[in-house]
Amino acid sequence: MPKPIRYRRSPHVVCYWKAGEFIFHNYATNRRAGAAPIACEVLDFFGDWKPLSELSAARPGVARPALKQLLDTLVALTLLHRSDRENAPAEQAMDMFGPWNPEAGLFHTATKDVRFIDAETSGRELQAQAAAWPMPSPTKRYPGAPVVTLPQPAHHGPVDEALLARRTWRRFGKGTIPLATFSTLLGLTAGVQQWVSVTDYGEVPLKTSPSGGARHPVEVYVLAWGVEGLARGLYHYAADVHALEVIQEGMGPERIPEYFPQGGYFAEASAVVLFSAVYERDLWRYPYSRAYRAPLIEAGHLCQTFCLLATTRGLAPFSLMGLADSAIERDLRVDGIHESVLYAAGVGVLPEEADWAPAPPGFRVPAVRPNRKLRRP
Known part of the structure; x- marks a missing residue:
């Protein structure tokens, strides 16, 4: 029976x-x-x-x-x-x-694959929202608190200049990026620089960005189509040997509208870098759910490093969080839980007609004014 x-x-x-x-x-x-x-x-x-x-x-x-x-x-x-x-x-x-649930698990899946709307509709909705709910102040002050005036920041050296010059670009020039330059961006952003032997449990990597417990949960993938000497395709960056592993040959900018529903104009760049998290690396050491935050923060470290390196080399970097998670994870062949995509960056050739192109083609370029209290006159 x-x-x-x-x-x-x-x-x-x-x-x-x-x-x-x-x-x-x-x-x-x-x-x-x-x-x-x-x-x-x-x-x-x-x-x-x-x-x-x-x-x-x-x-x-x-x-x-x-x-x-x-x-x-x-x-x-x-x-x-x-x-x-x-x-x-x-x-x-x-x-x-395991011990991170339900807090981490709920946040993890509930914030994936959100519904995106086109830029024109988004603009209209924000305009209507601003009329009923004014945009919150981008800065904070403590009214009535004593104020200590600081000396003007000193601007000198390549790091300072890179920080001041970095911008997000949404228009790009023609041409390709040399493979040697792109290789340097990857190696200095995500490559293992040294290994540290830790008693009782093995070796841990050191990279140019910090990571809690040297867990380095962030993996890097590349979708390239405008890098000289590198075939179009989707790759995994092997951080320990500084090499690209082929995931899918022939892929290129045609994937951008699906990957970035509100960022189709990034198809005019040269390459995209995708940052994912392997959560088990942090979970192995930190049994409390707060540790779920670590990969999210550390992806930001790597993204900023990538953008600064691209800026110092006269390129046009960008970053974005508006991702179609499941579409990207399907192409990367990851399950979206053990490993999940978090963030994206990319790079292209500088356009000739602009000192900075924050708006995509067809959109009005916003006015920019310096903060005289922080920058030199």
């Missing part, structure tokens, strides 16, 4: 109210559904594996077919597991986050 099907609550379910509706949310599969709070009792009942018959015995006033239909619905929503079926791959992967 076959064993009866048993059910158990998914370990990745959270509940909350949103806009007056009670929501059940499996953050591993990112499935959500509204239901009456009474449904919590059913999910709580299945904290361990139990068959339908036990639920029916506990709820004698409810018809068995109705209970079966409820369980089928909860299974379809991935809120409940069945003993005769494999759990969804995303749920199995999310188990890796």
Whole structure:
């Protein structure tokens, strides 16, 4: 006689109210559904594996077919597991986050694959929003607090000049970037510079940017189409040997509109660098969910380094967070949980017609004025 099907609550379910509706949310599969709070009792009942018959015995006033239909619905929503079926791959992967859940897991999936709107619509919506909700101040002051006036910043040396010159470019010139230059950008941004032997657990890498516990969770990928001597394609940067591993040959700027739904103009650049996080590296050392922040912050370190290096070499760098996560992760062949894309940078040739091109073609270039209190007259 076959064993009866048993059910158990998914370990990745959270509940909350949103806009007056009670929501059940499996953050591993990112499935959500509204239901009456009474449904919590059913999910709580299945904290361990139990068959339908036990639920029916506990709820004698409810018809068995109705209970079966409820369980089928909860299974379809991935809120409940069945003993005769494999759990969804995303749920199995999310188990890796272990002690970081539910805080990290919920944030991780709930902020992926957002809906993007076109720039024209976004502009209209922001204009309407600004009329009802003025833009918050970009700076902060403490009214009435004593003020210590500081000496003017001294601007000298290549690092200072690179910091002052760095800008985000959205228009680019013709031509290609030399492979030697692009290689330097990658090597100084993400390459392993030294190894440190740590007693009891092995070697850890040192790079040009800091990383908590020298975990260096950020991986770097390259989509190149305008680098002289480098075939169009998608690559992984092997940081320990300073080399590019081919993931997919022939790929190029045609992927940009899908990767960056609001940044199709970056297809006029020469290459894109994608930063991902391998979370297990931090999870191995830090069992508390706050450590989820580390890869997000450290991707910013690497991105700024890349942009500064490109600026010192007379190139036009850019960075952006408006990514189509799943589309990129599919091409990188990562599952989006063990390893997930975070951030992007890129570089192109400087356009001839502008000292700075912050707006893409067809858009008005904003006026810029110096901050006289910080810069030299």
